[in-house]
Amino acid sequence: MNRIPTMAELAAEGRQPEVLFWVGCAGSFDDRAQRVTRAFAELLQNAGVDFAILGQEESCTGDPARRAGNEFLFQMLAQQNVAVLNMYGVKKIVTACPHCFNTLKNEYPVLGGNYEVVHHTQFLLQLLKEGRLKVEGGSFRGKKITYHDSCYLGRVNGEYEAPRALLEALDADLVEMKRCRTKGLCCGAGGAQMWKEDEPGDKRINVERAEEALETGAAVVASNCPFCLTMISDGVKAKDKQDEVLVYDLAELILNSK
Amino acid sequence: MIQPIVFVVVTIAAFGLAFVQYRRIRRNVLLGQDEAIGGPKSRRWRNMLLVAFGQKKMFKNWIPAIFHLFIYVAFLLTQIELIEILVDGVTGHHRIFAEPLGGFYTFLISFIEILSLLAFVATLVFLARRNLLKVPRFHKPEMKGWPFTDANLILYGEILLIIGIFSMNGADKVLQSLGAEGYHPTGDFAVSSWLGPALFGGLETGTLMVIERFGWWLHVLVVYAFLNYLPISKHLHILLAFPNTWFARLTPRGQMKNMPEIQKEVAAMMNPEAAASSTEPQEETMPLFGAGDVFHLSWRELLAAYTCTECGRCTAECPANITGKKLSPRKIMMDVRDRLEEVSKNIDSKDPKCFPENPQTPLPNRLGYDDGKSLFDYISREEIHACTTCNACVEACPVLINPLDIILQLRRYEILVESSGPSDWLPLFNSLENSQSAWAMSSPRDAWNQ
Numbered sequence: 034m035n036r037i038p039t040m041a042e043l044a045a046e047g048r049q050p051e052v053l054f055w056v057g058c059a060g061s062f063d064d065r066a067q068r069v070t071r072a073f074a075e076l077l078q079n080a081g082v083d084f085a086i087l088g089q090e091e092s093c094t095g096d097p098a099r100r101a102g103n104e105f106l107f108q109m110l111a112q113q114n115v116a117v118l119n120m121y122g123v124k125k126i127v128t129a130c131p132h133c134f135n136t137l138k139n140e141y142p143v144l145g146g147n148y149e150v151v152h153h154t155q156f157l158l159q160l161l162k163e164g165r166l167k168v169e170g171g172s173f174r175g176k177k178i179t180y181h182d183s184c185y186l187g188r189v190n191g192e193y194e195a196p197r198a199l200l201e202a203l204d205a206d207l208v209e210m211k212r213c214r215t216k217g218l219c220c221g222a223g224g225a226q227m228w229k230e231d232e233p234g235d236k237r238i239n240v241e242r243a244e245e246a247l248e249t250g251a252a253v254v255a256s257n258c259p260f261c262l263t264m265i266s267d268g269v270k271a272k273d274k275q276d277e278v279l280v281y282d283l284a285e286l287i288l289n290s291k
Numbered sequence: 292m293i294q295p296i297v298f299v300v301v302t303i304a305a306f307g308l309a310f311v312q313y314r315r316i317r318r319n320v321l322l323g324q325d326e327a328i329g330g331p332k333s334r335r336w337r338n339m340l341l342v343a344f345g346q347k348k349m350f351k352n353w354i355p356a357i358f359h360l361f362i363y364v365a366f367l368l369t370q371i372e373l374i375e376i377l378v379d380g381v382t383g384h385h386r387i388f389a390e391p392l393g394g395f396y397t398f399l400i401s402f403i404e405i406l407s408l409l410a411f412v413a414t415l416v417f418l419a420r421r422n423l424l425k426v427p428r429f430h431k432p433e434m435k436g437w438p439f440t441d442a443n444l445i446l447y448g449e450i451l452l453i454i455g456i457f458s459m460n461g462a463d464k465v466l467q468s469l470g471a472e473g474y475h476p477t478g479d480f481a482v483s484s485w486l487g488p489a490l491f492g493g494l495e496t497g498t499l500m501v502i503e504r505f506g507w508w509l510h511v512l513v514v515y516a517f518l519n520y521l522p523i524s525k526h527l528h529i530l531l532a533f534p535n536t537w538f539a540r541l542t543p544r545g546q547m548k549n550m551p552e553i554q555k556e557v558a559a560m561m562n563p564e565a566a567a568s569s570t571e572p573q574e575e576t577m578p579l580f581g582a583g584d585v586f587h588l589s590w591r592e593l594l595a596a597y598t599c600t601e602c603g604r605c606t607a608e609c610p611a612n613i614t615g616k617k618l619s620p621r622k623i624m625m626d627v628r629d630r631l632e633e634v635s636k637n638i639d640s641k642d643p644k645c646f647p648e649n650p651q652t653p654l655p656n657r658l659g660y661d662d663g664k665s666l667f668d669y670i671s672r673e674e675i676h677a678c679t680t681c682n683a684c685v686e687a688c689p690v691l692i693n694p695l696d697i698i699l700q701l702r703r704y705e706i707l708v709e710s711s712g713p714s715d716w717l718p719l720f721n722s723l724e725n726s727q728s729a730w731a732m733s734s735p736r737d738a739w740n741q
Contacts, residue, residue, distance in 0.1 A: 037740050056736075058729040067739045074740075088737040092727035100680050101716050102581065102702030104550045106723050108557035113727070116561075135545040143549045184681040189545040215351075215686050219610040224680030228729070229715030232677040235615030242610075 034075040039088035040121045049121070051083040052156075055128035055137065058093050059259035065266070066259035073129050073153050073284040080165040084127070090117050094136040101225040108144075111136070115146035129153040129284060131185035131258045132223070138190070152186055154196040154257050154283050161202055168202045169291045178205040178286075179251035181242070181265060182217030183258035196257050199283050203290050208249045218242050220264035227260055243268025247278060254280045298380035298511075305515035312522040316597060319635045322658075323590035324579065330541030338691065343536040348689040355420075358413035362449065365410035366529065368403050369456070376511050386463075389477050397478030404460065404482040407453050414449045421446075428603030431612075433622040438525065438601055445517075445526050452513045459506030461487030462499045471496050528600035532690045535598040538591055539691035544682055547699060552578035553707075579654060581703025584665045585631045586656035588697060595692040596627040605684035605694060611677040618677035620684035620694035626669035627697060637662055653708050666701065675701045676713050 043050055054077065060070040077084050092110050099107035118126075126148050128134050138150035151159075160166035178200055186192050193214045200207045212218040221231075221238030231237055243265055246254045254269070256262045259282075266280045281289075328335075341347045346363065349356040371388075378387045389396045421429050421442055429442070460483035466474040468488070491499060521527045559566030582588050605620035606612050612619050637645040638660070650661035678698045685693050705712045722731040 039737070061736045061739065062728065062730050062732050062734075070739055086737065086740065088740070089735055091736060093723055093729050095723075097719060097729055098723055099547055100699065100702075101719070102699065102704070102706035102712060103716075103720055104553045104580075104703060104707060105557065106720060108550075108553050109561070110723060110727060112554075112557055112561055139543040139546040140549075143546075144554065184679070184683075185545065188682045188686050190543075216608065216683075218613070219679045219681035219683065221610060221679055224678050225716060225719065226679050228719040229676070229713050232611070232616045232618070232673050234611070234617075234677075238610045238614050238679065241614050 034071045035078055037074055038085045039090070040085050040123075041088070041090065043085050044121060050085040052125045052127050053118075053121075053123050054084050054086050055094075055126050055130075055133050056086055056091060057128060057130035057133040057259070059263075060129055061091070063259060063263065065262060069129055069259060069262070069282040069284055072282070072288045073157075076157065076160075076166060076284060076288055080160045082160070082165070087117065092117075094133045095140075096132040096136045097225040097228060099136075099140070100223070111141060111144055111146075115141055115144050118146055118148065123148055125149045125151070127151050127153055127156045129257075129259070129282070131183045131190070132260070135185045135189055152190075152192060152195070152257065154186070154199055155192065157284065157287060158195045158198050158202075161199070166287075168199075168287055171290060173253070173286060173290055174204040176205050176253065177208050177249070177251040178203075178253040178255050179208050179210055179246050179249040180213070180255045181210070181220065181246065181257075181261055182213055183256065183261045184217070184219050184223055186257055187217050188215060196255070196283055199287060200255060203286060205253075205286075208251050210245045210249055212245065218245065220258075220261040220268075222260035222264045227263075237268070237271070239264035239268035240271050241268075243272055243274075247272060247274055252278060253286070254278060255283050255286060256280060257283055295381055295383055301512075301515065302377070302380065305518060309518045309522075312519060315635060315639070316522055316527075319631050320590050320593045320597065322586055322631070322634070322656075323588050323593040324586070326589040326591055328538060334541055335537045335539075338539060339533055339537040342689070342691055343532040346689070348691075351687075358416050361406060361409035361413040362417075363529075365403070365406035368406060369452075371399065372403055372456070373511075373514060376507065379507070380511065385473055386475070386477065389475060394478065397480065400460070400477070401479075401481035404456070404480050407456050408482050410449065411453045414446050414453070418443065418446050428607040431603065431606060431619055431621070433619055433625055434601070434603070438625070441524050441526075442601070444520075445524065448513055448517060448520075452510060452517075455506045455508075455510030455513060457483055457486055457506070458502055459510060462491050462503035462506060464488070465491045465494070466496065466499050466503065469496055469499075471500070525599065525601045528598050528690060531594065531598035535594055536691045538594065540591065540693070540696075544685065548696070550578070550580075550703075553580075580707035581705070582697070582700035583654060583667065583704040583708060584652070584656070585627060585634060586658075586660070587654055587704070588627065588700065592627065592693075592697055593631055596624050596631060598690055599624040599628065599692055600690075601625060602689070604687040604689065605692075608683040608687040610679055610681055610683065616673075616677040617671065618674045620698075623670060623674070623694045623697055624692060626666065630664075630666055630669050633664075634660065634662070654704075670701065672705070672711075675705070678702075 056070055059066040092114055094114060095107035095110035126137055131152060134150060134152045137148065161168060180196060180200060182193060197207060219238060220242055254265055256265060262280060262282055269275050269278050269280060346360060349359055375386060375388055379385055420426055460480055463474060464483050464487035467476050491502060579587050585593060601621055603621045609618060609620055645660055645662040647661055650659050652661045675698050680695060682695060685695050719729060722728060728736060
């Protein structure tokens with residue numbers, strides 16, 4: 034991956050990129066999610082997409098604050114982001130995080146932030162269809178892969194097909210879990226649960242979901258969300274299957290297919 | 292001559308009592324906050340026709356959907372026969388539609404009879420499912436006691452209704468074949484033309500007439516009882532599913548309700564000069580910071596609480612509930628209704644204890660109501676803290692109820708009014724406030740981009 038220019042740098046040259054890559058907190062700071070960020074950026078560079086990031090001018094979208102109930106904090110973050118995005122005249126945003134995706138797409142318009150927002154799986158599929166991105170499929174051909182629908186891409190925003198179409202392009206053998214699509218089981222991270230201990234119960238949600246993924250006998254669990262990635266990986270680890278079953282983001286699968 | 296008088300008195304009493312009860316429910320729903328309906332009417336009609344009338348979301352699971360459909364269609368069509376019963380009751384004119392409709396009448400009643408028979412089977416299946424099969428969602432803690440009894444009562448009521456119909460039609464068919472006076476031939480009904488003779492064949496005309504009237508009265512009395520039972524029962528959904536689907540929010544699922552007061556305040560904080568020169572008048576009333584009681588919820592949410600039929604499809608899909616946490620989206624809806632009923636009783640009794648001179652509620656309500664309680668006396672913190680906002684409950688509800696909206700408003704109240712909430716979230720809030728990111732990190736945000 035080559036270094037990605039920031040919006041500020043491009044603006045200084047009087048340029049505006051085709052699309053802004055919104056990285057998000059997980060993609061910026063979490064070790065595992067950073068690898069997804071780099072993989073996706075590399076794919077964009079391979080496809081010759083003209084894109085930039087906000088760099089240090091990006092803030093959390095405010096999703097966890099809002100869903101925890103802290104509207105003040107959400108408004109502070111959101112209004113600041115809208116101001117930055119509008120200052121650069123951003124029209125199109127792509128992000129690898131379904132929570133950022135949802136907030137940018139559905140919650141910023143009321144605050145004066147109107148952009149075309151796409152999830153990275155949708156964007157990759159588009160590149161594939163346009164022939165800008167090639168998938169060789171080699172390493173995953175015929176391999177059993179199961180796909181975990183994230184709540185905020187699937188149930189909340191109705192996108193079930195783009196990620197599956199990518200798996201199809203990999204020539205992988207997609208095996209569905211019992212609970213998929215509209216009935217897909219949450220990984221347990223949403224609604225700011227990522228930042229708190231579970232309430233008392235019989236089991237952790239991510240373990241329940243990992244068990245379901247393991248039942249499919251798939252060698253790979255494909256995800257589209259940095260939080261799901263962490264949760265399912267932890268769940269697989271809790272079942273001591275981390276050496277047999279690998280959890281990847283779809284961008285990583287596409288990049289590694291060659 | 293006695294029958295029409297008794298009938299008219301009973302009918303007026305039944306409808307009068309129902310009127311009082313439904314008016315109370317309407318009043319209770321309107322205790323909620325105003326909220327604009329919003330969105331195009333065409334989409335509302337579509338929702339109501341597909342989801343309520345067409346039962347689209349029920350068909351996510353075919354087997355219960357089919358049985359439920361039998362009962363539902365039988366219920367809808369039986370209303371035609373009910374019109375006839377009302378006319379008969381007042382005028383004494385037996386089967387008024389028979390002559391003008393002719394063969395179509397035979398078809399119509401036959402159709403109703405077949406559906407009633409199917410509904411009878413469905414009712415038995417549902418009774419077995421609730422009481423013998425132990426489907427988990429019917430046996431969660433919130434279903435103990437009245438909710439469980441309520442569910443069975445309506446099924447017993449349905450059986451009575453169907454017994455009424457078939458005694459009435461069966462005895463009528465036998466009376467017709469005996470050529471009894473006043474019982475005009477109606478053609479062969481699909482069920483009672485064989486069930487009637489099988490059950491009542493060989494009985495005397497007088498006995499048959501008693502059975503026919505018994506069935507007639509049973510049917511009409513059970514209907515009146517239903518009408519007045521609904522307001523205290525979960526079965527109110529048969530009426531409210533229609534307005535509830537029509538009024539359901541059309542905004543994107545992922546969009547939480549914006550809080551314009553906070554938006555404005557934050558905007559002013561971020562740009563004090565623009566705010567100072569603003570000529571907009573200051574808000575007089577205290578803005579709502581989430582919901583701690585039924586008064587703070589929207590009327591839509593209160594309508595939804597009355598619409599909930601406690602089927603538990605939401606709870607069966609809830610990841611927190613599945614993994615043994617206390618949260619049950621169905622219980623949230625039941626709690627809102629129970630709390631609303633408690634408030635309603637106190638308002639009706641004008642209990643002075645609930646209307647103190649200086650109400651101490653943290654957020655005001657226009658009645659000045661304060662009984663020292665709130666929704667949090669019904670819903671525990673643990674429940675609302677367990678929610679992952681995954682929307683599985685929203686997706687699952689067959690009548691477009693959104694328990695998640697209520698959970699999120701309770702969370703807002705906790706943070707914005709009480710400054711409480713899970714202590715685990717404090718580092719998150721601090722980090723967001725100080726470094727604009729969900730984790731406090733020493734490295735810059737774009738350290739990965741080197």
